[in-house]
């Protein structure tokens with residue numbers, strides 16, 4: 842992490858924001874900072890890339906599990922009860 846005397850500490854150029862938090866990058870050293878509530882994680886480019894791949898993979902598996910649960914729940918519901926669901 843090399844910073845110029847002009848910028849001795851990391852800069853925070855915003856990359857993305859959501860109600861959960863934000864992602865910024867330091868253009869000086871390339872460190873990506875993920876901030877969520879009181880938690881802040883600093884990752885280099887490679888670690889950030891690996892973390893996002895891992896999260897995307899986890900998300901698709903969570904969706905698959907949720908779909909499976911929804912199918913099981915739908916099968917457990919009696920047809921008469923289904924008609925009352927809006």
Ligand SMILES: [Zn+2]
Nearest residue numbers: 851867869870
């Ligand atoms: Zn920096």
